[in-house]
Amino acid sequence: MAKTVADGFFNDPRLAQAKKLIHEALGEHSSKITGVRPADPELKESYQALLKKVADYRGGALFYNYLGSGIGNGPLVELADGSVKYDFITGIGVHYMGHSHPGVIEAQLKGAVSNTVMNGHLQQNTDTAALLELISHEACKYGAGVKNVFISTSGAMANENAFKIIFQKRFPANRFFAFEKCFAGRTLGMAWVTDKAAYRQGLPKTLDVDYIPFYCEGDHQGSINAAVAAMKKQITRFPGMHAGFVMEVIQGENGSWVGNTEYFEALIKVCRENNISVFIDEVQSFARTTELFAFQHFKLDKHADVVAIGKNSQVCATLFTDDHKPKPGLMSQTFTGSAAQIAAAYYVINSIVTGGYLGADGKIERLHRRFKANLERISNKNPDKLKGPFGIGAMVAMSVFNGDEPKSKAFTIKLFENGVLSFMAGGHPTTRVRFLMPVMATEERHIDEVCAIIEKTLSEMD
Numbered sequence: 001m002a003k004t005v006a007d008g009f010f011n012d013p014r015l016a017q018a019k020k021l022i023h024e025a026l027g028e029h030s031s032k033i034t035g036v037r038p039a040d041p042e043l044k045e046s047y048q049a050l051l052k053k054v055a056d057y058r059g060g061a062l063f064y065n066y067l068g069s070g071i072g073n074g075p076l077v078e079l080a081d082g083s084v085k086y087d088f089i090t091g092i093g094v095h096y097m098g099h100s101h102p103g104v105i106e107a108q109l110k111g112a113v114s115n116t117v118m119n120g121h122l123q124q125n126t127d128t129a130a131l132l133e134l135i136s137h138e139a140c141k142y143g144a145g146v147k148n149v150f151i152s153t154s155g156a157m158a159n160e161n162a163f164k165i166i167f168q169k170r171f172p173a174n175r176f177f178a179f180e181k182c183f184a185g186r187t188l189g190m191a192w193v194t195d196k197a198a199y200r201q202g203l204p205k206t207l208d209v210d211y212i213p214f215y216c217e218g219d220h221q222g223s224i225n226a227a228v229a230a231m232k233k234q235i236t237r238f239p240g241m242h243a244g245f246v247m248e249v250i251q252g253e254n255g256s257w258v259g260n261t262e263y264f265e266a267l268i269k270v271c272r273e274n275n276i277s278v279f280i281d282e283v284q285s286f287a288r289t290t291e292l293f294a295f296q297h298f299k300l301d302k303h304a305d306v307v308a309i310g311k312n313s314q315v316c317a318t319l320f321t322d323d324h325k326p327k328p329g330l331m332s333q334t335f336t337g338s339a340a341q342i343a344a345a346y347y348v349i350n351s352i353v354t355g356g357y358l359g360a361d362g363k364i365e366r367l368h369r370r371f372k373a374n375l376e377r378i379s380n381k382n383p384d385k386l387k388g389p390f391g392i393g394a395m396v397a398m399s400v401f402n403g404d405e406p407k408s409k410a411f412t413i414k415l416f417e418n419g420v421l422s423f424m425a426g427g428h429p430t431t432r433v434r435f436l437m438p439v440m441a442t443e444e445r446h447i448d449e450v451c452a453i454i455e456k457t458l459s460e461m462d
């Protein structure tokens, strides 16, 4: 069979030898990272100078005094001051595989030695074909129709593309529905979808969005009735003007608030009766429930017209049905993703679907149960300091000091100093502290250690 020059290159024994050497060196050095440790006093001064330099050049200080050294070991990451911390926020939900994962590094090496830095829509290498097939196949395995996959570079861009597809299909309808307190990104368009005033302060208005109250676990039927009534009211006010409904089925940035199948189905029924497209924003929920896609977890397969993914998928993408195919010219991008990123995305997604992570007794659920049990125990001992846990699967949250915002912030910073990365979510009066753990690298003992640090941190605060 005819072979390309590339076949010869990628199978050259010298590449295999080079990878072997890299793995040996990585294993040897990464294994020195064995647990949380404080900063090295000798690095303190240079680290502070580095932090200042970054703050000066980027126009503002970082939220945490975090600059990674470039190596870690599973859920543990080394910072440039020599300290080691548990990374339970993973770049707000990206490093599913933890740090210095040999499989991910191997995948990236293939990308790193390929001909260019970047793939774009005019010129893509063969790895893209395999990735598109994997994502499409997994998305449609229970009968969903979102078989077309358009790769892009951020969650906000994947969402922009979703909105464009839907507006074009539903022209001249020019409004959208979204959930109250949703997060959709920060482009000029998405800043008007994300339900947070501070994120669009001073920006010209780009989109008209009508907000629907999100599902409330304590009031199942009441929240369904209220949401359906709110939708119908807006449809009466703006007849025929709603193009789509962006559904963030688990609200991540708001603090891991979880939706419900019956609730979504009731809203989707109204969408169907009024020619409104259903867009599921899975940028944060992808690979964090019992299924690869949260729409599969909620059994909404037959209803999804458009879906966006990001974060855990390592590349971002917009998936859509044949019925929602855009006209030529609507979408294209110079950057779809680097070769290393595309190779890593295939490795990570393929590992998730084949590696025992999904399902009612998969690793995601097992880790969730362990985390929940630990946090419940701490909450029972400190009912005034910790409430919860909340969330689902690999989206775990809690509230500290009754959701007080400044205290929650102070807690996350103290927790960081004590060795665990978390992040705040939501806002007054329901601020939460949430965790997006590196599922591929986390074992139950890591969760126990993280929870011991949470408990210690709480004990240090009044």
Ligand SMILES: Cc1ncc(COP(=O)(O)O)c(C=O)c1O
Pocket: 092, 154, 155, 156, 157, 159, 183, 184, 185, 186, 248, 252, 253, 281, 282, 283, 284, 285, 310, 311
């Ligand atoms: C649900 C959701 N949509 C969109 C985005 C935007 O993604 P990005 O920050 O990659 O642009 C996020 C990011 O947190 C998100 O959680």
